[in-house]
Amino acid sequence: MMKSLDQKLAEIKANTDSRAFIIADAKDADMAFGVRATGGRHYLSGRGDRPAQFSPEIWQRDEFGYRNLPEFLDIIREVIRQEKVDILLMSAYVNELLSIKEGLFDQSSITPAARANDATDVWAIRHGCYTAEPAQPFRSASIDHIQCGQLECDRSTDQFPGANLGLYSVTFVNDLEQDKATLNAFKSFREEAEAKRFRYFLEVFNPNVPSGVAPEKMGEFINDHILRSLAGVTESGRPVFLKIPYHGPRAMEELVQYDPNMTVGVLGGSAGTTYDAFKLIHDAQKYGARVALYGRKINQAEHQIAFIEMLRLITEGVIGPAEAVHAYHGVLQAKGIKAHRSLDRDMQITEQAMSYDETQKSKSTVVVKSSIKTGSKDSADAPQKSKETSALGSNKTFDWPVKADGKPDFAAMESAERRAYDRVRLKRTFG
Numbered sequence: 001m002m003k004s005l006d007q008k009l010a011e012i013k014a015n016t017d018s019r020a021f022i023i024a025d026a027k028d029a030d031m032a033f034g035v036r037a038t039g040g041r042h043y044l045s046g047r048g049d050r051p052a053q054f055s056p057e058i059w060q061r062d063e064f065g066y067r068n069l070p071e072f073l074d075i076i077r078e079v080i081r082q083e084k085v086d087i088l089l090m091s092a093y094v095n096e097l098l099s100i101k102e103g104l105f106d107q108s109s110i111t112p113a114a115r116a117n118d119a120t121d122v123w124a125i126r127h128g129c130y131t132a133e134p135a136q137p138f139r140s141a142s143i144d145h146i147q148c149g150q151l152e153c154d155r156s157t158d159q160f161p162g163a164n165l166g167l168y169s170v171t172f173v174n175d176l177e178q179d180k181a182t183l184n185a186f187k188s189f190r191e192e193a194e195a196k197r198f199r200y201f202l203e204v205f206n207p208n209v210p211s212g213v214a215p216e217k218m219g220e221f222i223n224d225h226i227l228r229s230l231a232g233v234t235e236s237g238r239p240v241f242l243k244i245p246y247h248g249p250r251a252m253e254e255l256v257q258y259d260p261n262m263t264v265g266v267l268g269g270s271a272g273t274t275y276d277a278f279k280l281i282h283d284a285q286k287y288g289a290r291v292a293l294y295g296r297k298i299n300q301a302e303h304q305i306a307f308i309e310m311l312r313l314i315t316e317g318v319i320g321p322a323e324a325v326h327a328y329h330g331v332l333q334a335k336g337i338k339a340h341r342s343l344d345r346d347m348q349i350t351e352q353a354m355s356y357d358e359t360q361k362s363k364s365t366v367v368v369k370s371s372i373k374t375g376s377k378d379s380a381d382a383p384q385k386s387k388e389t390s391a392l393g394s395n396k397t398f399d400w401p402v403k404a405d406g407k408p409d410f411a412a413m414e415s416a417e418r419r420a421y422d423r424v425r426l427k428r429t430f431g
Contacts, residue, residue, distance in 0.1 A: 001106070001107055001108070001109065002109070003086075003109055003110070003111045004022075004086045004109040004110070004111075005022060005086045005087055005111040005165075006111075007020075008020040008021070008022050008086065008290075009022075009240065009241075009263065012263055012290050013261070013263075016260055019315075019316070019317065020290065021285055021290055021291070021292070021315035021316075022086045022087065022241070022263075022265065022290060022291040022292075023084070023085045023086055023087075023281075023291075023292055023293075023294070023308070023311055023312065023315065024085060024086065024087035024088070024089055024113070024265075024291065024292070024293040024294070025079055025085045025087070025088055025089065025293075025294065025295075025298055025308065026089045026268075026293050026294065026295030026298075026299075027072070027075075027076050027079075027088060027089060027090050027094065027295070027299070028089045028090050028091050028094075028114070028115040028167070028295070029295060029296070029299065030069075030091045030093070030094065031091050031115045031118045031122060031140070032118070032122040032123065032124045033124050033125075034125060034126065035066055035126075036066060036126070037072075038066055038067040038068065038069065038071065038072035038299075039066065039067055039072070039299040039300055040065055040066060040067070040300070041062075041065055041066065041067050041071070042302065042338075042340075043075070043301065043302060043303060043304060043337075044067065044071055044074070044075070045071070045074035045075045045077070045078045046074075046078065047074045049071070050068055050070035050071045050074070051070075052064075052068050073094070073097065073098065075304060076088065076090070076094070076098060077098070077104065078304075078305060079304065079305070079308065080098075080104050080105070080108055080110055082305055082308065082309075083108065083109050083110060084308050084309060084311075084312045085110060085308060086109075086110060086111060087110065087111050087112075087113050087165070087293070088105075088110050088111070088112055088113065089113045089114070089115065089167055089293065089295075090112065090113070090114055090115075090163070091114065091115055091141070092114050092115070092140070092141035092145050092146050095112060095113075095114040095146060095162055095163050096145075096149045096162065098112070099112045099161065099162045099163055100148070100149045100161045100162045103161070111163075111165055112162070112163040112165070113163050113165040113166060113167060113201075114141060114146040114162070114163045114165075114166050114167070115141065115166065115167045115169075116139065116141060116143065116146065116166030116167055116168045116189065116193075116200060117137070117138065117139040117140075117141075117167075117168050117169060117185075117189065118138055118139065118140050118141075119135045119136060119137050119138050119169060119170070119171060119182075120133065120135055120136045120138060121135035121171050121205065121208040122169070131208060132208075132209070133209065134173045134175060134178045134208070134209050135171035135173060135178070135182070135205070135208050135209075136178070136181065137181055137182055137184075137185030137186075139185075139189070141166075143166070143192055143193060143196050143198045144196070145162075146162055146163050146164075146166055146198075147160035147161075147162045147163065147164055147196070147198065148160050148161055148162055149161065149162055153196075155196070155197075158197055164197070164198060164199060165198075165199045165200065165201070165240070166193070166198060166199070166200045166201075167200065167201055167203055167243070168186065168189055168200045168201075168202055168203065168239075169202075169203035169204070169205060170182050170183075170186055170202070170203070170204055170205070170229075171204075171205040171206075171207065171208055172204070172207065172221075172222075172225045173207040173208065173209055173211050174207060174211035174212055174213055174221070175211075183229060186229070190233065190237045191237070193237070194236055194237045199240050200239055200240065201239050201240045201241045201242065201243055201265075201291075202226075202239035202241075202242050202243065203242075203243040203244070203267065203293075204222055204225065204226055204242065204243070204244045205245070206218055206222065206245050218245075218247055219247030219248065219250070219251025219252075219254070220251065220254075222244055222245070222247065222251075223251060223254055223255045223258075226242065226244070226255065227255075227258060227259075230262075240263070241262075241263035241264065241265050241290070241291050242255075242262065242263065242264045242265055242291075243265045243266070243267050243291065243293050244264065244265070244266060244267065245266070245267055245269065246266040246267075246280060246283070246284050246289070249283070249286075249287040252264070252266075252284065252287040252288050252289060253287050253288055255288075256287070256288030256289070257288070263290050263291060264288060264289050264290065264291070265284075265289055265290060265291025265292060265293060266280065266281075266284040266289050266291070266292050266293070267292075267293055267295075268280065268292065268293065268294035268295055268296065268297040268298075269296075269297075270296055270297075271296045271297055271300040272297065272350050273341065273345065273346050273347070273348050273349070273350055274301075274307075274324075274325050274328055274329075274341075274346045275321060275322070275325050275346060275347050275348060275349060276297075276349060276350055277294065277297040277307075277311075278310065278311070278314055278321035278322075278324045278325060279321040279349065280292075281294075281311055281314055281315060281321075282314050282315075282320065282321045285314075285315055292311070292315075294311070302332055302337050302338070302339055302340060303331060303332060303335065303337055306328060306331040306332070306335075307328065310324040310327065310328050322347065323408070325343070325346055325347055326343070329343050329346065
């Protein structure tokens with residue numbers, strides 16, 4: 001079955017103005033967090049609880065709080081059935097369970113992928129200190145185990161029962177010996193991947209330790225490292241796409257314009273607010289990114305399927321980030337799910353941690369109010385009270401304020417108007 005990833009990559013290469021956008025759901029956190037990787041039990045799949053053993057004299061299941069692996073796998077199965085993401089990134093073990101043993105991707109448009117290395121900066125172990133040390137190269141998974149689940153694959157064919165796409169991550173810390181070791185390990189991986197016809201995408205993290213690079217210069221530091229590192233790599237060994245922290249419009253456009261053959265994507269970082277997540281994917285796409293890989297932002301969402309749906313609607317230009325936050329809260333309300341934050345708080349922009357270990361980020365996190373929030377007025381977009389025939393799939397007419405361009409003005413809406421709009425939006429999106 002033709003995968004949406006390959007279709008979109010071909011479209012992007014053929015037409016630089018294409019709106020094709022690749023979304024990856026990163027469910028590989030067991031390579032980093034251990035027990036906490038599966039996320040909190042506030043959200044379970046439709047199947048619900050899976051059996052778990054807890055001694056009542058020690059603790060209750062609700063006290064523990066984290067999903068077990070079977071519950072985590074059920075969520076992944078739901079994401080696969082939804083078919084809104086293009087890539088599902090897993091650990092080699094989860095890839096074996098779902099790709100090789102269950103064959104869940106055989107008739108799916110989604111491409112399975114596995115984390116191909118786990119350098120020490122992702123060792124976010126409870127009570128550990130590894131993430132505070134300069135990142136050192138390390139690989140748990142072998143390419144053969146990712147492709148076919150055993151030490152050596154049958155290479156008489158290009159077809160493998162497992163994943164034939166992997167994530168390889170590098171972290172440059174501005175130290176000669178450390179960065180040289182990182183590049184040597186990357187070179188060894190590239191050569192093996194090319195020999196075994198294994199595709200990969202390259203993740204480049206910000207330094208995980210003090211590097212002497214000023215924060216406002218970090219985008220330039222990362223861009224130059226990427227281009228310098230890949231300049232000696234011919235097409236047969238280059239990554240399918242890049243995954244990097246979003247350093248703003250200038251750094252993104254600088255990298256994207258350099259080489260039209262290079263597809264650039266962004267990583268999601270820590271969970272943050274819903275507006276953080278929605279605005280990031282919107283802005284990254286606006287300034288040239290064609291891929292977004294979200295891990296914690298999806299895995300910690302109140303309702304992952306609805307969250308992914310909103311990401312897709314944003315990238316398709318159907319709704320904007322602020323509208324998506326309102327619509328997402330409407331979904332939660334309709335389903336009786338308690339939101340992590342109030343709508344006002346969820347419309348804030350917060351400082352994002354771009355490392356796996358969020359305890360390493362600054363303790364003085366700055367929170368900035370979004371310019372698009374309930375009660376705000378923008379003179380350039382003054383609301384107009386008018387009757388608008390819904391373009392949301394309904395033939396009803398509602399009274400709600402609209403801007404001069406005909407788009408709904410959420411800032412000026414009263415609660416009844418907001419509920420009416422949300423009902424139509426939810427009906428169109430979720431049936």
